[in-house]
Amino acid sequence: MKKMHNYYETNIRAMEVDVFVLDFSYDVEERSPEIYIWGISREGERVVILEKEFRPYFYALLETDTDPETLATEIKGLSKPQSPITDVKLLEKKYYGEPVKTLRIQTIIPAYVRIYRDQVAKLKGIREVLEADIRFYMRYSIDSGVKPFHWLKAEVEEDELGGLRVKKCYKLKKILKIYEANPPIMRTMAFDIEVYNKYGFPDPKRDPIIVIGVWTAEGPRQFINLRGDDIEVIRDFVKFVVDYDPDIILGYNSNGFDWQYLTERASSRNLKVDVGRKVGSEPSQGTYGHFSIMGRLNVDLLGFAEGVEEVKVKSLDNIADYLGVVPKASRVNLEWYQIPEYWADPKKRDTVLKYNLDDARSTYLLKDVFLPFGEQLTIISGLPLDQLPMASVGYRVEWLLMREAYKFNELIPNRLERPHESYKGGLVIEPKPGIHENVVVLDFTSMYPSIMVKYNIGPDTLVRGECRDCWTAPEVGYKFRKSPDGFYRRILKVLLEERKAIKEKLKDVTDEYERRRLEERQKALKVMANAFYGYMGWLNARWYSKEGAEAVTAWGRETIRKAIEMASGMGFEIIYGDTDSIFVKGDLSKVGRLVEEITSRLDLEIKVDKKYKRIFFTENKKRYAGLTEENKIDIVGFEAIRGDWCELAKEAQRMVIETTLLKGVDEAVKKAKEIIMRIRRREFNLQELVIWKSLEKSLEEYEVDAPHVIAAKKAMSSGYVIMKGGKIGYVVVKGVGKVSDRVEPYFMVKDKNRIDVDYYVDKQIVPAVLRILEPFGIKESNLKGGGMDILSYFRDR
Incomplete structure (x- = not known):
């Protein structure tokens, strides 16, 4: 019973x-x-x-003349009582598309995989040991499909x-x-900490946390250190996280600062930041430098912001302002070095608190910009959302490949160290300098992934030697078998076909939520598919193939040349060409026929990407600006020419570009002169003149005293710590000697009268503006007082 x-x-x-x-x-x-x-x-x-029930394992790839049974017995003899080898099984797998024999070696404790890997690799008859470096829980995710x-x-x-x-x-x-189905509502919180660091770079063993700001759907919360001791602040924050129980915790540079500081500060006070969904679990730093919080997704939005190329200094306030989330004009703006001064003054302390909440609010609101795209990348790649922002595009592609490899019974190659190898890139046709009217841009849809699919390119389809049924790449001569489908082709077909289907579906979608989801999905599919070529040529790639990458660009160059021949044959003038697009002008009524002919003859889809009312090129490749039919101004390449331009120089260049397109060159010259006069009258904000530069090395490694190195040394001598990989902002002040002798960290200069305005005119504004105007015959003397007859210049041309 x-x-x-x-x-x-x-x-x-x-x-x-x-x-x-x-x-x-x-x-x-x-x-x-x-x-x-x-x-x-x-x-x-x-x-x-x-x-x-799931157990860790790895593979031993066998030499062709190896006796599997004898080797299996030898491997079992390596078993240790702490984590026994529980199974050694002979399996038929594929390695780069070729059938191979492997032994699947299983144990109990995940950490012992690496121990056994090293021992098995030394055995005679083992060609290679594979898949021993895949994290245990991700191994489960790959195998189970969850x-x-x-x-x-x-x-x-x-x-x-x-x-x-x-x-x-x-x-x-x-x-x-x-x-896949609609997700549930996820609880999300954003947080930001401020530290009292009057001695320079904050030290968690010395400098207290003064406030932790939190923002959720219910609004703001703050945990404030009013007694000089931050133990209560940390405890209250931890309790809030546990009670609110967020699924997603957002930060901005939280992996680089907030979590590390918070955990180290808590440790120095004998506290635990026990915020995970398992009691006693603290945030811990793991793969790609992200902090993992058990049961929650810790998402550092700075990882997504790094992709916003238009913003050079990717501070939270700059990103939120550029994306229109929280304009700078509607928030409190403080420099990091001002926080100790403001906190020490009871009359100014409230400004720090408002600043902290504005940071938390900005971080929270940025979720609506970044997370929908991030969620779709997670769905496609299988990489958890907390790791995704910190992982490079190559790693995102690789996780997708690893999942697909398991489905195809393919062994996953090891990651190897490789020497640098370069190869010829895409074809760039020299631009025709000057202003052009009514120009159409024809763009090949996903050219490189389409070429990879068309010619079955990949490391597993490469044929060395004779081949009867192969595609042969132009110029480089590499051969790729026509069938069966290779590893890359199978995956790319799915990505490209799904994207095409989504774009068709979007034509009829009226629901706003569904439209946003589908738009982010097709964008994520495009990013992933376009990254396959770059991944194949990435030296850290498991499925690396220099030959494949070279073949893709060779076919790409041939494709562009043939498209140009067809366009010229129909009477179009080629203004510019770059990798996967051509700029043409001529009889616009023939553009549709040209698109059909190129698509039909080359078997690659090309479409009209943009139409410009007016566009101008300098003599440099990849730099142009145009006015579209929708009266939107596109600027490509100019703003990224030099990394040591101040914001005012970039703004001057942008204004000159816009004026050139809208009103002509002579008006653009007037605009440039106005900006120069404004500087000479010192009508500027000091922030506009800050020049930002990254420290690629530690200060002692620099042999040359470049301006940013000198500025960093001055900052350090004043008690501020500037570390390798960080950015230093400086201004150039009046004085004698080289520029390096006249730089100061920007936060140490308060008086505009100290600024060397001649330097900013001669070395910043004029060079930035001349990059636009020089092709039209404008010289430095024309901007700084001289004149010229614009009409005679164009007559001479």
Whole structure:
């Protein structure tokens, strides 16, 4: 009777659940690994599913003449009692598309994979040891197909919570389905800390946290150090996080500063930043430099902001202002060096508190700009959202490839150190300098990934030697088999076809949420597909192929040349060409026919990307500016010419570009003269003159005293620490000698009268402006007082 009762209870506990997967982690309990699948149930409850049966493993690739049974016995002899080798299995796999024999070696504790890897690699008959460097919980995600931001339908049994801060804990019995559907509402909080660091760069062992600002859907919260001791501040913040229970914690440079400072400061005060969904778990730094918080997604938005190329100094206030999230004019703006001064003055302290909340608010609101795109990249790549912003594009592509490799029974290559190799890039046609009217830009749709698909390019399809049924790349002569489909072609086909289908679907979508989701999805698909070529030529890539990368650019150059021949044959004038696009002018009624002919003959889709009413080129490649039919001004290449330009120089260049396009060159010259006169009258903000430069090395490694190195040394001598990889901002002041002798850290100059206005006119504004106007015959003397007959210049041309 008792046996029947237990059987009944066991079955009554078995159930099906649908859980939206947020993240993975693992722990070793009683010498056995457990994988935590953190998520949100259909009912909106925070839950965790425990996978207790999955075990770590790696592969040993065998030499062709090796006896598998003998080698398997030898490998089992390496077994250690702390984590025994529990299975050695012979499997047929593929390696770069070729059939191979491998031994799959399984153990218990994930950390022992690397120990056994090194020992197995030394055995005779082992060609290579593979897949020993894949993190355990990601190994599970690859094998099971359970991916972040997907729904998991599973058969589970309810388990004890055991110190887990979730509503329910389940033990996984069986995966029933993995699918995409609308996500649940996720609780999100943003935070920002301020530190009292009157001695320069903050030291967590010395300098207290003065305020932690938080922003959520319910509004702001602040934890303020009013007693000179930050123990209470840290405790209250930790309690808030646990009580609010966010799924996503947002920061801005939180991986680079806030979390590290907070955890080290807490440790110095004998406190724990116990904010994870497992009691006792603190934020810990892991892959790609991100801080992992158990059960929550810690997302540093600076990683996404790095992709905003238009903003050079990617401070939170600059990014939020540029993206229109929080304009600088509507928030408190403080420099980091002002915080100690303001905090020490009771009358100014409120300014610091407002500044802190404005930072938290800006971070929170930036989620609407960055997270929709980030979520789609996570869905495609399978890389958790907290790791995604910190991972390079190459790593994002690689995680997708690793997941697909498992499906195709392909072994994942090791990451190797390789010497630098260069190869010829895309074709760039010299621009025709001057102003042109009615120019059309024809752009090949996803040219490089399309070429990779068309010619089946990849490391596993490369044929060395004779080949009867191969594509042969022009110029370089590399051969790629026509069939069967290679690893890259199979994956790229899916990405490109899905993007095409989404773009068609978008034509009929009226729901605003669904439209935004689909737009971000097609954008993410485009970014991932376009990154495949770059990944193939990336020296850190597991699936590296210099030959493949060279072949892609060779076919790309041939494609552009043929497109130009067809355009010229129809009477179009080629103004410029760059990699995957050509700029043409002529009879615009023939553009449609030209597009059809190029698409048909080259079997690659080309489309009209833009139409310019007016566009001008200098003599330099990749630099132009145009006025579109929608009266939008496009500026390409100019603002990135030099990294040591101040904001006023860049603004002067932008204004001259706009004036040239809208009103002509003579008006642009007048505009440049006005800006120069404004500087001479000292009608500027000091911030506009700051020149920012990165320190690529530590200060002692620099052999030349460049201006930014001198400025950094001066900052350090005043108590401020400028570290390798950081940026230093400086201004040039009046005096004698070289520029290096006359630089000062920007925060040490308060008086405009100290500024060397001649330097900024001669070395900043005039060079920036002349890059636009020089092709039209404008000289420095014309900007600084001389004149010229613009009309006669154009007659002479």
